[in-house]
Amino acid sequence: MGTPFLLERYRRDRRNLLEFLFSEGLIRAPSRTSIDLAGLDLDSISADYVLDCLESGEEFDPSEATRRYFDGLKYPIMLNSSSTNSYYFVSEPEISGSPPRRAAPRLSSGMKITTNGTSSQVAKHDNLIGRDVGISGESRTKGVATADEPSRLLEDKDILSLGLPGLSTGISDDEIRETAYEVLLACLFCGGKVHFPEEMKKEKKTNFLKGLRSKREGLSSFPVPEDSHSDFLDIIRVQMEISEATNAFIRKGSRLSNLREMNEQIDVPCISLNLISVLYKLDFPSERLRMQWQRRQANILEELLGSVNMDSKMRETLQILLRKLRSIEEKVSDVYDGFFEILSLIKRYASKLSSMPGKYGFQSKAYYRTASYQFNIKLYEKLLYSVFDILEDGKILEEADEMLEVYEFTWSTLGITQKLHNVLYAWVLFQQFIKTGEFLLLKLAVLEMQKVLSHKNDEGTEEAYISSLICSVESYGSKRFLCLVDAIFFKIYLWCCYQLEDYHLHFAQEKSAIFGSVVNLAVLTQTTSADECAENKYFGSMAGNIPEWKLFHFFIVKSIQAAFKRACSLAENQSSVELKHPLAIVAHELKQVAEKEYTAFYPVLCQKYPKSGKLAFILLHLLYGERLKPFLEGLTHLSESVKEVLAASNTLELCLAHKLSSIYGDNVDSSATKYVHPYQISHYCAPLVLQWIHAQHDNILEWTKRAVEIEDWEPLSSQQRQAKSAVEVFRIVEETVDQFFSSNLPMDIIHLRSLLIGIVRSLEAYLLHIVNQQVDVTMLYPSTPALTRYAESIYPFMKKKFVQLTTLEEKMTFQLNTLTGPKLCVKLNTLHYIRDQLDTLEDTIKHSWNLVQSGFGLADYFSRISNGKSSVDVNVNLSACNGSVDELFALFDNVRRGAVTTSKMMLDFIGPRVIFWDMRDSFLFSLYRSSVNSARLEIFIPLLDQVLDRICDLIIDELRDQVVLKIFQASMDGFIWVLLDGGPSRAFSEADVPLMQEDLAMLKELFIANGQGLPFDVVEKEARLARQILDLFALKADTIIEMLVSASEQTAYHLKPTTGGRSCANDAQTLLRVLCHKKDGSASEFLKMHYQLPKSSDYDDIPSKEERTSTSPILSDIFRGAASGRRHPCDVGAAGRRRPTHPPPVPTFLSNSHCR
Structure with a gap:
């Protein structure tokens, strides 16, 4: 302002x-x-x-x-x-130079010094x-x-000045405003021709007028005018900031003057002289006010009458008369005649001037229209300014239209025509818009300018008159003389140029509507000399010879250049503060410039200049490319600052390519393609990115090994039951993936393949570490005692033979002790977590890659338009690339298969680990030992229940049934082992069978858990063999012997045995072991006669705590089958001592003497 x-x-x-x-x-x-x-x-x-x-x-x-x-x-x-x-x-x-070197004068003693x-x-x-x-x-x-x-202030001051001839008397703005009000009242009272619109009513007042007058009504001693239009005139008075005292004597002077009786056209000097002649001292509230008013009237007369080209003698006489008029303080008797004589002389002189022949076809009495047009224009401007609310400059009064109709009565006095009114009103609206920024004022100014352009001249008379109203304007260092209308057009155009030459600075994102109106205003006010402000242009051939295109071409180039310079200046200042490379900051700023250009300015500019977007975005690309090229040529490694610059440059180029492609596609004319120089970021950064990925391979692998080596296999939390090492590994992997895709660097399928290989290597190393911690499941099973026949001990104190058991190595024992059930559960959870996270990671990478590939066609957009190629080949290459990417993700299938295999191995291990290792003393070595009644299964059930509760708390829901099923299978294996391989201390009579059947039912109920555990049919299926073996123990010994003989004959004649793992209880090896553990004399005699088995009373099979499983190949074979095909250890035959001399035929599996 x-x-x-x-x-x-x-x-x-x-x-x-x-x-x-x-x-x-x-x-x-x-x-x-x-x-x-x-x-x-x-x-x-x-x-x-x-x-x-x-x-x-x-x-x-x-x-x-x-x-x-x-x-x-x-x-x-x-x-x-x-x-x-x-x-x-x-x-x-x-300008004053350096300060004086002399000492400052001392303060006088009488001068008081304040505290500051x-x-x-x-x-x-x-x-x-x-x-x-x-x-x-x-x-x-x-x-x-x-x-x-x-400075902006100087520019605004220069632009807002019309360059009208100056006022020689230096009349202030306040004096011009008061004079305008006097002229308005004089014109309204003159001749009684005032007719206000019918809709004006007395009660219609603005809110601001009521607020201003509320404090004054009690102090005002002046009577309210009886004019029916007093309220409306009061609005005008307040708007023009005329006090009530001033208004009173001006109205009185207008009524007392003889202007109504004048049949000729009045002018400003006539109004001033009539007011001077009729107003006296008593008409003014103070002498000071009267003197000021009289001096103002004298200045007005000097301004209007002295503007005529006259000889020096006449000018001197006029100056003397006006000086005397200023010096007369009051009309008293001794100076009364002299006052009116002076006034009469001035009136005569003014009348002589006003009666001079009119110019440009006007009638007489119109001399002051052209002789003092600058003063009349200023008066009319003051009237027009009164339509703005004095309490809110950006608002126009509701009564504005009525006020403008009233102001038409001053046109003949001030020399205003319809065209001049429109252009001056547009000028006033425009200036008020600059002061307040109110968008409505700008729209109204555009409408008034359109009225001026559509105005038809009256046979050249008005045009000649307007052409005589000369203004002096300066532009680009030269002074020009234009008529008033052209000067206003030119001034508005200069302001529009000033704004549009840097529209990125002057128009915010939310001011796009104002920008559109300014563009329209620039088009309306464009002069034929618009090219004078055009300097060096980029892509000059794009605009052609269309003036409007050339104008906006110039605006776009200037604004983009200014925005680029600001971005460079900002980067230099912020690079040291933000610790970023200046080129990265410049690219970021230019991207914002491009976004603003695309969303706010292009929709407006393209209506005036269809190539505006093409020019703006290619110019941004060119200007930044000139700065970037030396940097790219000096690249040697991918540091953080280099990465920032490459990423920002690539992002900027993709942004510009997207904008151009969305507007023009590949249809960029040849006039601009010669200025397109692709950055080729991929050419410079491809080897650097690959080098960075290889470095990340080693980092990820090192972190993976470190995390898994210190893992204690405790759950992360009650909700997250996987190991924290897996979470850490995937965190590192995800950070690497995020860095890879957030780098905003151009990448191809080679980079993606290298990234996936590094991830797969790390996860495979993690799985390998888990596998290496595992122990062969056969190490869990106890040694099989020697096969014996039941016989009671005759000599209880006779020394018995001990079963020879093989002990494990200390290292193997330590490994088994570390593979506890809870740790195995955490490992199973972790393997499941790896598979889930791998699926999520694959989806994330595919999604990010698709986003990257969505810009695949834009990556070489500038290369294509510079070479004149289309985007058809790009779509073909993109389809082929997508097919290759799907093949790349097959690398993750290896990790998935490894995780599944490891999970299966651990599931097969956890059941035997719980039953055959953790509970071997309470279950295997205690159940039914010596007698069934003294060692029932009910003692073992609570312990197993506690183990199941602990495992179910640790294992995730997806794996719970699988783990419980494996424990139940191991329980059945252990139960069968007690029945068939329990050793010399276990022998069962027919009376024991119901008790053992009750124990089996109790064990099944534990795992069914009232319908909340394993399904009933699954439990029955797994317990079928144990039930069948118990049924064998319920049979008579002779029946079992006959079944054994029959089974042995089938084996001897190479009949096909029954298959299906543990699905059959009638094979020879099972029947033989049932006879060995049957408390029956005939069975013992049969075994003694045909198999020469020793008596059970001769052996002691209670193992020590240090004794472990046997490592014999046969036993390993047995339990390897139990782990894979779920075959029980007793499914493979053991050996007897020697073949009996009398049949039944000896089974082929009885080939060794001390096994089973």
Whole structure:
């Protein structure tokens, strides 16, 4: 906002503030009387003095207030703050040179020093005035600080000045405003031709008018006009900031003048002279106001009458008359004749000038239209400004249309035509828009400009008259003389150029509507000399010879260049603060410029210049490429700063390619392709990215090995039951994947394959570590005692033979002890977690890769348009690439298969680990030992229940049934082992069978768990063999012997045996073991006669705690079958001592003497 507008606003606010203080009775008047505001010149009163009176309660002295005001003007303006005082110099400090070297003068003894070090005399300055001048001083200081660039204030001040001829008498804006109001009232009262619109009613007032008048109605001593239009005129008065006192004597003068009786056209000098002749001293509220008004009238007459080309003698005579008019203080008897004589001479001179022949086809009495047009234009501008709400500059009054109709009565007096009105109103709207930024004002200004362009001239008369209204404007260092209409067009056009030459700076994202109106305004006001502001252009051939295209071509180039310079300057300042490479910051800023161009500016510019987007984005690409090229040529390694620059550059190029492709596709004309130079980021960074991926391989593998080696296989939490090492490994993998895809670097399928290989290597190393910790499941099974026949001991104290058991190595024992059930559960959970995370990781990588490939066609967009190729080949290459990517992810299948195999191995291990290792003493070596009644299964059930509860708490729901099933299978294997391979201490009679069947049912119920455990049919299927073996023990010995003989004959004649693992209980080996553990004499005799088996009473098979499983190949074979085909150890035959001399036929599996 320009300085004149600020000063005018602050002066008005100062008056309102002082008027409020006086009207509220806060200031004491002399002799306790009310203060007459009509007699005070508020512009010449010290605000500091008023505030002092308010604080101290002293009486207000108008003379002292005036003296203090003028004394304060002698000192520099100062702003007081808590830290120091700031002074504003009238002159520029740089121009003044160095400070004086002489010592400062001492302060006088009578001068009081304030606490902050300044003299009290200087401190008594006018605060309100100080604020006014301080703002202009601040702007001046800023202008000095940025001397290398013209300040915005100076540019606005120059643009908002029409260059009208100056006023020789220096009449102020306030005086012009009051004169405009006088002319308006005179025209309205002249001839009685005033006709207001019918819809105007007395009660229609604006809210601001009610607010302003509420404080004044009690103090005003002037009668309310009886005119029916007084309210409407009151609105105009308030809008033009005319006090009621001034309004009263102006209206009185208009009514007392003889203007109504004049049949000729009135002019401004005539109005001024008539007012002077009819107003007396008593008509004014104060002598000071009368003197000011009379001096103003004399200045107006001098301005209008002195503008004529006259000889020196006539000019001197006029000056003498006007000087005398100013000096006459009142119309008293001794000077009355002299006053009217002077006034008569001036009237005669003015009448002579106004009767001169009119120009440009106008009738007589129109001399002052052209002779003093600058003054008339300023008067009409003041009238037009009154349509804006004084309380809110950006708003137009509801009565604006009616006010403009009233102002038409001044057209003949001020020389205004319809075209001049439209262009001046557009100018006023435009200036008010610049001050307030209100979008509606700009739209109205555009509409008024369109009216001006559509106006038809009246046979050249009006055009000739308008052409005579000359303005002097400066542009680009040269002065030009234009008519008023052209000057307004040119000034508006210059402002539009100033804004549009850097529209990225002047228009925010949300101001796209304002930008569109400014573009339209630039098109409307474009002059034939628009090319004068065009400097060096990029891609000049793109615009062709269309003036409008060339204009916006110039705007786009200038704005993009300015945005690029700002980005470079910002990067230089921020690179050291943010520790980023300047090129990365520049690329980021230019990407934002491109986004703003695409969303906010291109939709508007493309309507005026279809190639605007092409020009903007290619120019951004070119300007940054010139900075980037030296950097790319010096690359040697992929550091963080290099990575930032490459990523930012690639992102910028893809962004620009996307914008261009979405608008133009591949249809970029040849005039621009010669300026397209692809960055070729992939060419420079491909080997560097591959090098970085290989380095990540080693990092991931090292972290994986470190994490799994220190793993204690405890669950991460009650909700996350996998090992923390797996979480850590996938965290490292995901971070690497995120870094890979978030790098925003161009990548191909080779980079992706290398990344996947590194991930697979790390996960395979993790699985291998788990496998290496495992122990062969056969190491869990106990040694099989020797086969014996039942026989009671005759000599209890006879020394018995001990079964020879093989002990495990210490290392193997340590491994078995570390593979506890809870740790195995955590490992199973971890393997399942690996498979789930691998699926998620694959989906993530595929999604990220698809996003990368979505820009595959854009990666070489600039290369294609520079070579003139299409995007058809790109789609073919993209399809082939997608097929190769699907094959790459087959690498993850190896990890999945490894995880499944390892899980199966551990599932096969956990059941025997719980039954045959953890519970071997309480179950295998205790159940049914010596007698069934003394060692029932009910003792073992609570322990197994606790183990199952612990495992179910640790294992995840997806694996719970599988783990429990494996434990149940191992329980059945252990139960069968007790029945068939329990050793010499276990022998079962037919009476024991019901008890053992009850125990089997109890064990099944434990795993069924009232329907919440394993399914009933699964449990029955797994327990079938144990039930069949118990049924054999219920048979008579002779029946079992016959079955054994039959089974042995089938084996001897090579009959096909029954297959199916443990599905058959009638094979020879099972029947033989049933006879060995049957408490029956005939069975014992049969075994003694045919197999020469020793008596059970001769052996002691109670193992020590240090004894472990046998490592015989036969036993390993047995339990390897139980692990894979779920064959029981007794499914493979053991050997007897020697073949009996009398049949039954000996089974072929009885080939060794001490097994089973």
